[in-house]
Amino acid sequence: MGELLFFVAGIGALAGAVGVVAVRNPFYSVLALVSHLLCLAALFLLLRAEFVAAAQVVVYAGAVMVLYVFVVAYVGGQDEPLGPRAGSGLRAISAIFGAVLFIELCVATLGSGLQLIDSGGTPAPGSFGSPEEIGRLLLTKFLLPFEVASFLLLIAAVGAVVLARRRGGLSHAEEQARYSAMDMLRPAYTGTMAEAVGGRHTLPEASGENQASGEDDAAAEPVAGRAEDDR
Amino acid sequence: MDIGWFLAVSALIFAIGAAGVLTRRSPLVILLCLELMLNAANLALIAFARMHGNHDGQIFAIIVMVVAACEVTVGLGVIVAMQRRRLPIDVDEMQELQG
Numbered sequence: 068m069g070e071l072l073f074f075v076a077g078i079g080a081l082a083g084a085v086g087v088v089a090v091r092n093p094f095y096s097v098l099a100l101v102s103h104l105l106c107l108a109a110l111f112l113l114l115r116a117e118f119v120a121a122a123q124v125v126v127y128a129g130a131v132m133v134l135y136v137f138v139v140a141y142v143g144g145q146d147e148p149l150g151p152r153a154g155s156g157l158r159a160i161s162a163i164f165g166a167v168l169f170i171e172l173c174v175a176t177l178g179s180g181l182q183l184i185d186s187g188g189t190p191a192p193g194s195f196g197s198p199e200e201i202g203r204l205l206l207t208k209f210l211l212p213f214e215v216a217s218f219l220l221l222i223a224a225v226g227a228v229v230l231a232r233r234r235g236g237l238s239h240a241e242e243q244a245r246y247s248a249m250d251m252l253r254p255a256y257t258g259t260m261a262e263a264v265g266g267r268h269t270l271p272e273a274s275g276e277n278q279a280s281g282e283d284d285a286a287a288e289p290v291a292g293r294a295e296d297d298r
Numbered sequence: 299m300d301i302g303w304f305l306a307v308s309a310l311i312f313a314i315g316a317a318g319v320l321t322r323r324s325p326l327v328i329l330l331c332l333e334l335m336l337n338a339a340n341l342a343l344i345a346f347a348r349m350h351g352n353h354d355g356q357i358f359a360i361i362v363m364v365v366a367a368c369e370v371t372v373g374l375g376v377i378v379a380m381q382r383r384r385l386p387i388d389v390d391e392m393q394e395l396q397g
Contacts, residue, residue: 069299070299073299073303073304077303077307080307080311081307081310081311081314084310084311084314084315084334085314087314087315087318087327087330087331087334088314088315088317088318088321088322088327088331088334093324093326093327093330096326096327096330097330100330100333100334103334103337104337107337107340107341110304110307110341111341111344113299113304114304114344114345114347114348115348116344116347116348116356116359118356118360119340119344119356119359119360119363122360122363123340123363126363126367127363127366130367131366131367131370134370134371134374135326135329135330135370135374138326138374138377138378139326141378141381142326142377142378142381142387157320157321158321160320161316161317161320161321162317164316164317164320165313165314165316165317165320166313168309168312168313168316169309169310169312169313172308172309172312172313173305173306173309176302176305176306176308176309176342177302177305177306181349183301183349183350184300184301184302184305184349185300185301185302186300186301186349187299187300187301188301188348188349188350188351189349189350189351190351191348191351195351195353196353196356200353201353201356201357201360204353204357205357205360209357212357212361216361216364216365219364219365219368220364220367220368222368223367223368223369223371223372224371226371226372226375227371227372227374227375228375229375230372230375230376230378230379231374231375231378231379231382233382
């Protein structure tokens with residue numbers, strides 16, 4: 068039973084990996100990676116790593132892949148030509164590099180002379196790999212890596228917001244379109260999302276300047292129409 | 299099942315991921331191939347944890363997953379910024395970071 072499950076999951080994981088590299092559309096690459104991650108979680112279960120398998124499915128195949136799907140949908144999942152520019156020969160070199168890397172890794176791991184490598188592992192108690200054991204280790208022996216990892220996640224979240232932020236504020240048309248009822252009740256600079264990305268919401272009635280510009284728009288409507296055409 | 303089989307699968311996945319990083323041009327797919335390589339390392343770590351019968355490798359694998367999630371957020375943020383500035387989503391044409 069264990070052997071059958073290993074071969075099914077292993078072949079599934081390898082097929083998913085090949086699919087990620089060989090499929091032309093990035094969207095299908097993401098889906099292939101999801102199937103690869105699910106098969107890999109089955110392999111983790113065979114190695115009695117229950118908690119890591121669950122985290123793999125929930126965090127990786129769930130959350131991170133949803134992020135990928137959103138970005139692929141944003142960038143546009145257009146087909147890209149596979150491989151490098153024609154005539155560069157990089158594809159053959161990379162295939163050879165991959166084969167050499169595989170052989171080297173096999174020599175390094177399987178030929179290491181570790182005695183237990185040809186066995187099913189040391190006999191472990193029934194609670195091996197359970198969330199209880201992992202949690203206890205994370206809060207006792209590995210407390211410092213745990214805290215550092217949480218801090219790293221915080222830094223990455225802030226960095227992603229700073230990188231993907233819209234620079235230069237909202238354009239005028241977008242600003243006009245985004246008033247809501249909450250803007251009546253809330254003073255400016257109270258931490259809305261729109262302020263975070265660089266735009267500031269003020270109601271058009273609140274400032275006389277906006278009203279004046281509105282009248283100007285009404286008076287100079289043909290000019291504005293021409294400007295729209297130019298755009 | 300012998301531990302060696304798991305290590306062979308891990309080595310194969312790592313080699314496929316490395317070849318993918320070298321061949322593909324879209325930074326999105328390159329990030330996916332990086333995920334493949336990190337997952338191969340995770341599989342090897344968990345196989346060795348099973349071999350030794352202690353949990354250290356599994357904790358290491360969890361930390362690797364955290365680092366992978368951070369790398370994905372920052373990488374996807376860079377890609378979104380590239381898209382916003384109408385830069386080509388192609389690593390061959392993006393030759394300088396100041397762009």
